[in-house]
Amino acid sequence: MLAPEDRERVYAWIDEHFQEFLDDLVAYARVPTIGAEHRAEREGAEATARLLEKYGMAARTLETDGGPPVVLAESRADPSRPTIALYNHYDVQPVDPLDEWQHDPFDPIVQDGKLFARGVADIKGNTVAQALAAKAIREITGSLPVNLRFFVEGEEEIASPHLLSFAEAHPDLFRADAATIEAGGVDFDGTPQISMGSKGILYVELRVRTADVDQHSSYAAILPNPAWRLVAALQTLRNRRGKILIPGFYENVPTPSEEELSYLRKISFKPQEFRKVYGVTEVLGGRTRLAKLVSLTYNPTCNIDGLYAGYVGEGVKTINPAHARAKVDFRLVPGQRPADVLEKLKVHLAANGFSDVEVVPLGAFEPAATPIGSHIGQTLIRACQEVYGCDPQVMPWLGGSSSTWYFTRVGTPAAIGPGVGYAGSKYHAPNEHIRLEDARRGARAWAAMILLF
Amino acid sequence: MLAPEDRERVYAWIDEHFQEFLDDLVAYARVPTIGAEHRAEREGAEATARLLEKYGMAARTLETDGGPPVVLAESRADPSRPTIALYNHYDVQPVDPLDEWQHDPFDPIVQDGKLFARGVADIKGNTVAQALAAKAIREITGSLPVNLRFFVEGEEEIASPHLLSFAEAHPDLFRADAATIEAGGVDFDGTPQISMGSKGILYVELRVRTADVDQHSSYAAILPNPAWRLVAALQTLRNRRGKILIPGFYENVPTPSEEELSYLRKISFKPQEFRKVYGVTEVLGGRTRLAKLVSLTYNPTCNIDGLYAGYVGEGVKTINPAHARAKVDFRLVPGQRPADVLEKLKVHLAANGFSDVEVVPLGAFEPAATPIGSHIGQTLIRACQEVYGCDPQVMPWLGGSSSTWYFTRVGTPAAIGPGVGYAGSKYHAPNEHIRLEDARRGARAWAAMILLF
Numbered sequence: 001m002l003a004p005e006d007r008e009r010v011y012a013w014i015d016e017h018f019q020e021f022l023d024d025l026v027a028y029a030r031v032p033t034i035g036a037e038h039r040a041e042r043e044g045a046e047a048t049a050r051l052l053e054k055y056g057m058a059a060r061t062l063e064t065d066g067g068p069p070v071v072l073a074e075s076r077a078d079p080s081r082p083t084i085a086l087y088n089h090y091d092v093q094p095v096d097p098l099d100e101w102q103h104d105p106f107d108p109i110v111q112d113g114k115l116f117a118r119g120v121a122d123i124k125g126n127t128v129a130q131a132l133a134a135k136a137i138r139e140i141t142g143s144l145p146v147n148l149r150f151f152v153e154g155e156e157e158i159a160s161p162h163l164l165s166f167a168e169a170h171p172d173l174f175r176a177d178a179a180t181i182e183a184g185g186v187d188f189d190g191t192p193q194i195s196m197g198s199k200g201i202l203y204v205e206l207r208v209r210t211a212d213v214d215q216h217s218s219y220a221a222i223l224p225n226p227a228w229r230l231v232a233a234l235q236t237l238r239n240r241r242g243k244i245l246i247p248g249f250y251e252n253v254p255t256p257s258e259e260e261l262s263y264l265r266k267i268s269f270k271p272q273e274f275r276k277v278y279g280v281t282e283v284l285g286g287r288t289r290l291a292k293l294v295s296l297t298y299n300p301t302c303n304i305d306g307l308y309a310g311y312v313g314e315g316v317k318t319i320n321p322a323h324a325r326a327k328v329d330f331r332l333v334p335g336q337r338p339a340d341v342l343e344k345l346k347v348h349l350a351a352n353g354f355s356d357v358e359v360v361p362l363g364a365f366e367p368a369a370t371p372i373g374s375h376i377g378q379t380l381i382r383a384c385q386e387v388y389g390c391d392p393q394v395m396p397w398l399g400g401s402s403s404t405w406y407f408t409r410v411g412t413p414a415a416i417g418p419g420v421g422y423a424g425s426k427y428h429a430p431n432e433h434i435r436l437e438d439a440r441r442g443a444r445a446w447a448a449m450i451l452l453f
Numbered sequence: 454m455l456a457p458e459d460r461e462r463v464y465a466w467i468d469e470h471f472q473e474f475l476d477d478l479v480a481y482a483r484v485p486t487i488g489a490e491h492r493a494e495r496e497g498a499e500a501t502a503r504l505l506e507k508y509g510m511a512a513r514t515l516e517t518d519g520g521p522p523v524v525l526a527e528s529r530a531d532p533s534r535p536t537i538a539l540y541n542h543y544d545v546q547p548v549d550p551l552d553e554w555q556h557d558p559f560d561p562i563v564q565d566g567k568l569f570a571r572g573v574a575d576i577k578g579n580t581v582a583q584a585l586a587a588k589a590i591r592e593i594t595g596s597l598p599v600n601l602r603f604f605v606e607g608e609e610e611i612a613s614p615h616l617l618s619f620a621e622a623h624p625d626l627f628r629a630d631a632a633t634i635e636a637g638g639v640d641f642d643g644t645p646q647i648s649m650g651s652k653g654i655l656y657v658e659l660r661v662r663t664a665d666v667d668q669h670s671s672y673a674a675i676l677p678n679p680a681w682r683l684v685a686a687l688q689t690l691r692n693r694r695g696k697i698l699i700p701g702f703y704e705n706v707p708t709p710s711e712e713e714l715s716y717l718r719k720i721s722f723k724p725q726e727f728r729k730v731y732g733v734t735e736v737l738g739g740r741t742r743l744a745k746l747v748s749l750t751y752n753p754t755c756n757i758d759g760l761y762a763g764y765v766g767e768g769v770k771t772i773n774p775a776h777a778r779a780k781v782d783f784r785l786v787p788g789q790r791p792a793d794v795l796e797k798l799k800v801h802l803a804a805n806g807f808s809d810v811e812v813v814p815l816g817a818f819e820p821a822a823t824p825i826g827s828h829i830g831q832t833l834i835r836a837c838q839e840v841y842g843c844d845p846q847v848m849p850w851l852g853g854s855s856s857t858w859y860f861t862r863v864g865t866p867a868a869i870g871p872g873v874g875y876a877g878s879k880y881h882a883p884n885e886h887i888r889l890e891d892a893r894r895g896a897r898a899w900a901a902m903i904l905l906f
Contacts, residue, residue, distance in 0.1 A: 159769075199671065203769050212732025217782050218652065218852030220756035221695070222738035222749045223727060227757035227779075228691065235688040238681065242674070274676060278775075279665030281809075285675035296674045303673035304680035305772050306763035311780060316612075316656050316816045318782055319758050322731075326680075327764060329670050329771055356734075363769045399671030 002141060002451050007386070010451065011444040013136040018440055022115065024051060025128045025439075026108040029117040035091030035157035041068035044090040048127070048152045049073065055131035056138060057150060062170070067162030068154030072173065075134060075148045082177035082453060083147040084376075085412065087403060088127040089156035089182070092119035093428045100430035116433040121425035125434050126183040126442070127152060129420050133446035146453055149176060153403075156182075159363055160403055167406045178376035178453070179407040183419025186438060187393065189268060192384040192418035192445065196377055197369030197397035197404050200332035202341050203305075206230060207358040209323040214310065217318040226324040227309035233354040234326060237302050237345075242284070244302045244330075246348045252335030256294055256396070263372060263394040269293045297396060301331040327362070334397060338364035365401035368408040372396065375453070376413045383448035384418055387441055392418065418445045455594060455904050460839070463904065464897045466589040471893055475568065477504060478581045478892075479561040482570040488544030488610035494521035497543040501580070501605045502526065508584035509591060510603060515623070520615030521607030525626065528587060528601045535630035535906060536600040537829075538865065540856060541580040542609035542635070545572035546881045553883035569886040574878035578887050579636040579895070580605060582873050586900035599906050602629060606856075609635075612816055613856055620859045631829035631906070632860040636872025639891060640846065642721060645837040645871035645898065649830055650822030650850035650857050653785035655794050656758075659683060660811040662776040667763065670771040679777040680762035686807040687779060690755050690798075695737070697755045697783075699801045705788030709747055709849070716825060716847040722746045750849060754784040780815075787850060791817035818854035821861040823868055825849065828906070833870045836901035840894055845871065871898045 002010075014021075028051055033044035045068060049059035052073035059073035071090070095105040095118050103109045108117035115125075127150070134148055151173065155161060167174055184193045208226035215223055238244050256264065271283040271292050285295030305328065310321030330341055342361055349357050370377060372394055384392035398416060407414040420442035426432045455463075467474075481504055486497035498521060502512035505526035512526035524543070548558040548571050556562045561570035568578075580603070587601055604626065608614060620627055637646045661679035668676055691697050709717065724736040724745050738748030758781065763774030783794055795814055802810050823830060825847055837845035851869060860867040873895035879885045 201771070203771065210734050215727075215731045215733070216853070217754075217756045217758055218784060219727070219749070220754040220782075220784065221752040221852075222724070222736055222745050223731070223733050224735055224737060225757055227760050228687075228695075230760075231684050231687045231757070232693055234681075234684045240685055242681075271675070274668075274672070278668045278676070280668070280676050281663050282677055283675055284677060292675050296672070299674040301670075301673040303670045303773055304678055304684070304762060304777075305670055305770060306765045306774070307680050307683075307760045307777060308765035309757060310759035312759045312761035312778075316780075317758060318654070318656065320756055321759070324757075324760060325765075327769070329673075331671060331673065399674075400669070 006140065007448065007451050010136045010140045010447050011387070013140055014132060014443045014447060015440060017132065017136070021128055021132045021439065021443065022436070024054070025115065025120060025125055028124050028128060029108045029119050030106055032106045033091045033119070033154065034094050035155055036094050041154050044154060045069045045071050048090045051128065052131055052150050055135045057131070057148070064162040065165045070166060071150070071152040073150040075144050078147070081146050083149060084450070084453060085149045085151050085174070085176040085179040085407065086130050087179055087181045087407065088123050088150070088152045089154060090124065090152050091154045091157050092124070093122065093157050097430060102431055113436050114433045115436060116431060118432055121185070121421035121432050121434050122427045123182045125420040125439055129439055129443040130446045132443045133450060136447055137450060144450065146450055156403060159365065163403065163406055171410050174407050174410045174412060176412050179412045179414040181402050181404045181407070181414050181416045183417055183442070185419045185421030185423070185425060185442065187268060188423045191268060191390060192388045192392040193395070194380050194384065194392045194418065195395045195398040195416040196372050197334060197414070198367065198402035198416070199397055199399055200336065200338055200367030200405070201363070201365045201401045202330040202332065202338040202361070203363040204328050204342065204345070205360040205362055206233065206326045206328060207323065207360060208325070208356060211322040214319040214322050217320050220320045223320055225320050227321055229356060230309065230324040230326055233349060233357045234304070236348070236352045244300070246344050248344050249300070249341065253300060253333055254298065254335055256298055259372060260396050264293055264297070265290060266391060267293060267393045267395065296399060298333060300333050300336060303329050303331070305329055331399065332367045334367045334369040336367060338366060366405035367397070368405035368414065369397045370408060370413040370415055374413045376415050379449055379453050380415055380417045382452050383445050386448050387445040417449060418442060459593065460901065460904050463589045463593045463900050464840070466593055467585060467896045467900060468893060470585065470589070474581055474585045474892065474896065475889070477507070478568065478573060478578055481577050481581060482561045482572050483559055485559045486544045486572070486607065487547050488608055489547050494607050497607060498522045498524050501543045504581065505584055505603050508588045510584070510601070517615040518618045523619060524603070524605040526603040528597050531600070534599050536602060537903070537906060538602045538604050538627070538629040538632040538860065539583050540604045540632055540634045540860065541576050542606050543577065544607045544610050545577070546575065546610050550883060555884055566889050567886045568889060569884060571885055574874035574885050574887050575880045576635045578873040578892055582892055582896040583899045585896045586903060589900055590903055597903065599903055609856060612818065616856065616859055624863050627860050627863045627865060629865050632865045632867040634855050634857045634860070634867050634869045636870055636895070638872045638874030638876070638878060638895065640721060641876045644721060644843060645841050645845040646848070647833050647837065647845045647871065648848045648851040648869040649825050650787060650867070651820065651855040651869070652850055652852055653789065653791055653818045653820030653858070654816070654854045655783040655785060655791040655814070656816040657781050657795065657798070658778055658813040658815055659686060659781060660776065660778045660813060661809060664775040667772040667775050670773050673773045676773055678773050680774055682809060683762065683777040683779055686802060686810045687757070689801070689805045697753070699797050701797050702753070702794065706753060706786055707751065707788055709751055712825060713849050717746055717750070718743060719844060720746060720846045720848065749852060751786060753786050753789060756782050756784070758782055784852070785820045787820045787822040789820060791819060819858035820850070821858035821867065822850045823861060823866040827866045829866045829868050832902055832906050833868055835905050836898050837871055839901050840898040870902065871895060
């Protein structure tokens with residue numbers, strides 16, 4: 001392992017060459033790769049390959065079965081050394097509402113030490129930072145201590161509809177000694193964050209139709225009402241305290257280990273922020289801060305995302321609606337499987353007399369987690385300590401979804417490390433940006449991870 | 454009472470002067486008195502007064518407290534004789550969707566024995582038919598056997614928001630020996646229909662707000678969800694068989710008398726029509742035709758007219774919504790009161806822990822009914838038998854709402870008699886029309902009612 005003073009030389013190189021990072025990210029962020037619009041997909045893949053070639057990787061472009069290509073860029077230093085896969089994506093979120101942007105989202109601009117453009121935080125900035133880290137190590141030490149495999153896909157923001165077939169066709173590309181999945185960043189206090197996986201999700205629409213057309217509501221005494229059916233069906237799914245009543249739903253749901261609890265205690269979790277930011281009437285999940293954080297992390301959920309039936313405009317319209325529907329998402333913890341929950345949901349509804357409630361799956365992500373004590377987990381923690389000078393906040397998994405499972409499913413330990421963003425980066429929102437100082441430290445942290453692995 | 458052969462002379466006079474009816478109705482229907490748009494209100498009131506003056510009534514226009522005027526037109530033949538109030542309205546429904554009309558809705562046209570225009574069936578045609586009937590009697594017999602009081606308001610189609618204050622300011626105008634409330638018509642088989650009142654309605658919106666803005670659904674484990682609250686609150690209102698669970702809701706709800714049942718048995722009620730017309734999956738309310746009809750008539754309802762929360766577009770959006778709402782209507786039978794049900798609903802929700810569910814009343818009509826055996830009921834039945842040559846179908850009350858209660862509340866027996874429309878008149882819809890033969894018979898039936906009272 002490189003001596004601490006040599007690692008410092010690597011970090012210094014990164015600082016000295018930060019303008020190169022900035023120029024390359026600006027060019028990369030100009031490519032308007034909006035995933036939802038399938039925009040600039042080829043151009044995005046080519047720009048990714050070109051970028052990684054420039055940083056010394058051997059890049060190639062692999063076709064998916066119907067989606068945009070995956071870019072693979074590798075530095076095969078030595079087959080006897082471990083391999084780290086670095087998962088990122090070249091697509092970005094849509095830019096609407098466009099009028100809330102203070103600048104053109106695809107014309108990057110530096111202002112007050114921040115770089116504004118769609119995708120700089122999620123996740124193009126991270127790809128460039130990881131490439132810069134790799135180049136810094138090679139420039140200072142002559143070679144990389146590990147094999148790196150950049151894996152950059154083009155449909156992450158639309159839930160990677162072609163990634164499973166790609167993973168099944170190319171399992172070796174997902175096998176590595178460790179994988180990093182995109183990246184996070186630092187919180188508002190500057191503390192770096194690590195997540196050892198992410199929750200999964202099953203998103204369904206429940207549909208009830210009792211007629212071809214709406215009827216006058218005076219017929220309600222003898223005609224079925226789909227909204228009542230939907231309400232009754234929903235009410236069987238969950239009790240008032242949020243416990244999910246689908247038999248078997250909680251099978252394999254983990255409870256926090258002592259080690260995980262010790263990390264959770266260090267999280268700067270501020271429940272009162274939910275009141276400030278969202279104006280929520282209450283924050284549930286237990287009396288203490290830790291209890292709420294454990295609930296947030298370990299409780300799978302059944303959430304109503306949307307409800308619709310009949311007349312929803314202003315004032316009065318007296319109808320018995322023809323159909324009703326609910327959008328429902330289940331956030332799943334490691335141990336649960338979306339397909340299994342879907343099946344249990346269907347069985348539960350049928351068993352409760354709701355075979356008239358159609359269950360339409362609209363999307364799914366598998367949950368995945370790697371132990372904090374794993375080599376990648378501990379390496380990321382030490383890298384953060386070295387670069388940020390403090391302990392990182394380590395979550396057993398993210399509340400949202402990620403592509404982590406595509407790697408863990410073939411046995412690759414995976415984690416979501418620090419990165420170039422911060423809690424105020426406005427991910428997915430107008431005026432997405434990164435702070436240049438965060439990017440500089442993020443690149444150093446990636447170099448540290450590679451050097452300490 | 455006039456001898457049968459003299460009554461025939463009255464009916465013959467109506468037939469001979471039918472063109473006068475048609476010309477006057479065409480002129481009246483040209484006035485675009487769309488209630489919801491407060492359009493042509495003064496013009497409509499003046500046209501009504503002018504029309505009734507032309508038919509021999511003494512008309513005057515009375516101001517309401519903030520709404521359009523009420524037109525009163527009376528023929529005070531003899532104070533010792535009974536008085537019949539004839540309630541109608543000069544406003545009409547909106548005309549959208551305009552592109553579904555085959556002709557300009559305010560440029561009446563006769564085609565294939567039908568008169569097409571907005572308002573000819575609901576209810577301007579009836580006002581002119583009643584005026585024609587009165588004139589026919591006077592022309593043939595020299596005087597009217599009763600005092601008639603035409604009462605024509607201008608806001609019926611928007612639920613008469615100023616009628617209660619008007620009724621409280623002018624109670625004598627609602628007192629009479631009988632009142633007819635607008636009119637119905639004949640069914641598809643040509644059988645005339647009489648309703649001895651109408652159900653009432655309470656229309657509310659239930660609102661739950663748990664935050665200022667939507668939140669990412671990964672927070673659902675610890676943040677409240679307004680859709681779940683709404684579903685749970687709704688579920689307490691009604692069991693799966695439609696029984697309403699609000700304590701005291703069924704107080705004073707009547708069951709059908711033997712006399713009412715004997716009339717209900719004669720109704721040409723065809724439950725299978727609901728399947729044909731609306732494509733409903735089932736028709737509830739009991740196994741037999743009569744059981745279904747009794748359910749339809751005597752069961753008050755709690756109906757969900759609309760449901761809304763969060764994301765209701767295509768596909769997936771993962772949010773915990775900030776607010777949710779339901780539109781709910783209660784159809785009430787005579788004996789129930791909207792204000793009482795509203796109060797019981799609020800008490801019930803609070804008692805079940807749902808004080809966070811806001812109850813916003815959006816509209817109400819009082820139920821009202823007069824016994825079939827009443828003088829006005831029996832007179833209408835005999836009038837139908839004489840003019841249509843068959844027994845009318847007599848319902849204890851309509852499933853929809855009407856202004857009947859404004860008369861019954863001061864002790865005036867009231868009924869909804871036959872009229873100029875038929876089951877295919879497209880009330881409230883594009884291409885509203887009446888069949889000229891129905892109008893001719895409707896006018897005769899009104900003459901018969903006056904003569905037989």
